[in-house]
Amino acid sequence: MISRTFTPEDYWVMFRRRWVLILTLMIVGGPLAYGISRFLPNRYKSQTLVLVEQQTVPSEIVKPVVTSDISQRLGSMQQQILSRTRLEPVMRQFGLFSEDINRVPLDGLVERLRKAIEVSPVLPMAETRANDLPGFYVSVTLDNPRIAQKVCSAVTSMFIEENLRLRQQHSEDTTQFLTQQLTDAKSKLDQQDAKLAAFKIRYMGLLPDEEKTNLGLLAGAITQLDATTQALERAQEDKGFAEAMLTQQIAAWKESTAGRNPETLEDQVQAMEAQLADLQAKYRDGHPDVIKIKNSIAAIQKKIAENENQEKVTSSERKRVTSVEPTQVTQLRAQIHMFQQVMAEKLREQEDIKRQIKTYQQRAESSPAIEQNYKELTRDYQTALDFYNDLLKKRDQAAMASDLERRQQGEQFRVLDPANLPDSPSFPNRRLFALGGFAGGLALGLSIAFFLESRDTSLRTESDVELVLHSAVLAMIPRIEPPSSTKPWQAPHQPATKSEKPADLGMEA
Numbered sequence: 001m002i003s004r005t006f007t008p009e010d011y012w013v014m015f016r017r018r019w020v021l022i023l024t025l026m027i028v029g030g031p032l033a034y035g036i037s038r039f040l041p042n043r044y045k046s047q048t049l050v051l052v053e054q055q056t057v058p059s060e061i062v063k064p065v066v067t068s069d070i071s072q073r074l075g076s077m078q079q080q081i082l083s084r085t086r087l088e089p090v091m092r093q094f095g096l097f098s099e100d101i102n103r104v105p106l107d108g109l110v111e112r113l114r115k116a117i118e119v120s121p122v123l124p125m126a127e128t129r130a131n132d133l134p135g136f137y138v139s140v141t142l143d144n145p146r147i148a149q150k151v152c153s154a155v156t157s158m159f160i161e162e163n164l165r166l167r168q169q170h171s172e173d174t175t176q177f178l179t180q181q182l183t184d185a186k187s188k189l190d191q192q193d194a195k196l197a198a199f200k201i202r203y204m205g206l207l208p209d210e211e212k213t214n215l216g217l218l219a220g221a222i223t224q225l226d227a228t229t230q231a232l233e234r235a236q237e238d239k240g241f242a243e244a245m246l247t248q249q250i251a252a253w254k255e256s257t258a259g260r261n262p263e264t265l266e267d268q269v270q271a272m273e274a275q276l277a278d279l280q281a282k283y284r285d286g287h288p289d290v291i292k293i294k295n296s297i298a299a300i301q302k303k304i305a306e307n308e309n310q311e312k313v314t315s316s317e318r319k320r321v322t323s324v325e326p327t328q329v330t331q332l333r334a335q336i337h338m339f340q341q342v343m344a345e346k347l348r349e350q351e352d353i354k355r356q357i358k359t360y361q362q363r364a365e366s367s368p369a370i371e372q373n374y375k376e377l378t379r380d381y382q383t384a385l386d387f388y389n390d391l392l393k394k395r396d397q398a399a400m401a402s403d404l405e406r407r408q409q410g411e412q413f414r415v416l417d418p419a420n421l422p423d424s425p426s427f428p429n430r431r432l433f434a435l436g437g438f439a440g441g442l443a444l445g446l447s448i449a450f451f452l453e454s455r456d457t458s459l460r461t462e463s464d465v466e467l468v469l470h471s472a473v474l475a476m477i478p479r480i481e482p483p484s485s486t487k488p489w490q491a492p493h494q495p496a497t498k499s500e501k502p503a504d505l506g507m508e509a
Contacts, residue, residue, distance in 0.1 A: 014453045022445030029441020034434040042425035044145035046152040049122070049417040050159065051135040055410040064410060065171045065401040070133040071121065077166070078119050081158045084110045090154055094147050116141050117155055135416065145422045152419035160413045167410060171402035178395040185388040192381040199377055203370050218360035225353040232346040239339035246332040253326050269304070272297045 015022070052070055055062070066073075080086065087110050091097065097109045104112075122135040138159065140152040200207060276293045284290070404410045 014449060018445075018449035018452065022442065022449055025445035025448070026438055026441035029444065030434045030438040033437025033440065036433065041143055043141050043143060044148045044422040044425050045139055045141045046145065046148040046419045046422055047137055047139040047417075048152055048156050048415060048419040049135060049137055050156060050413045051416045052133055053412055053414050055404060057404060057409060062400045062404055063397050065174045065398055065405075066167050066411070070411075073163075073166070074119070074121070074133065074136060077159060077162050081155065081162060082114050082117060086158065087113050090151060093154075094150055096142070096147065096151070113151075117151075119159075138419075140419075149419045149421045156415060156419065160415070163413050164405070164408065167412075168402070168405045171398065171405045175395065175398040175402050178391060178398050182388070182391045182395050185384065185391050189381075189384040189388045192377070192384045196377050196381050199374065203374075207370065207374055215360075215364065218357060218364065221353050221357045221360060225350065225357065228346050228349045228353060232343060232350065235339050235342040235346060239336055239343065242332050242335045242339060246329060246336060249326065249329045249332060253329060269297060269300050272300070 055064060084107065088106070091109060091113055096113060097104070100109060118137075118139040118141070120137045120139070121133055122137065138152055138156045140148045140155060142148040142151065272293055276290065276297065280290060401410070
């Protein structure tokens, strides 16, 4: 066997030597493949197109609960629908594979039907919907066209019903879950509300919101205390003045009843006492003027004492003369009594205001600690309230989405092209089989020709001789064969001219 590198010219020479074999195999391959296709069972393909329609209400108004990718959901539904539990009733309903029902296990028949069903997505046309699935095809290939059409319709209906069931179930499960969570959140919110209410009742007036009010009340109480104190002082002064006037009126009344005028001695004593006070402010007690005025006051007081003794002697007589006090004395006594009541009332008000001031001061002092606890309770309550409101909003949205699914206005599958009744088999395609037979015959012929040429040890060209002998070729003698030995597929030998090389040297390696 000669090992060499072939050139395109060598391949062309080979083809010229083996063209009859190659052409024969190619011509025989086409009819043979077509004949084989006639013996294969016919398979009919029924197909339907299902579109994925979005919900009728905009998603900005009612947010869909099912937000998973439609491709993933379609794959999940495909696994469920093509399961044995779902396909076995279909197979029994339409009497599929009845001739093999007793010979082949049931799982094998179900697997055969599963392979006959094909679900392929429709590719989106716009780039903006690259992640969205506009629809899908459902194809069923069987040996009976009508049964294929019925099975395709049944499987499509199963996809539509399964999609509605899954979406409704998912919406209802979501609504129930949110309802339960909402109930728990409301219970926690009520607990926080009760704690906050109890805290407000316990620390009423001490809450941070009332701090400014307490400070304002404290300032008002201090102002009120000052006003009450001033009123009390005025009442005390008025009472003292009324008592002094009462004393004078009583003394005057008594003198008038005794026939003397006590106002002269009393006035003298008062005037001297005032003069004495002025002198004592300027001089010491040993000053002559001070001693003189003191002696005068003592003399007048002695005289007044003598007059009082005389009044005791004649008191019974004065009582008989009159026992009714003058109107001025009565009025002064009433004024003094009124002033006493006012003073008592102001004293009570003063004590009450002091207690209020003490209370407001205590509130102001305890406000920071209470404020911290109040903030913690308020923060927990606000967190529970926000969580409850958020769950309430989500529950309402889920309820609207569930109602939308029950009304079949959400995302749904709609059959655009019903399952068709195939009028010609989809398998086998005899034209393709024939073309395949021609191509296979051609490939087989080329392979056999190349194999034969590779096994041929004849020396046909100068390069073959030089490759074997490792020497240059000096002359070439063509092989001369008898005319009877010429093969029908070989052309008669033509003597080589000086300008061309012979095709066969007639030498054996």
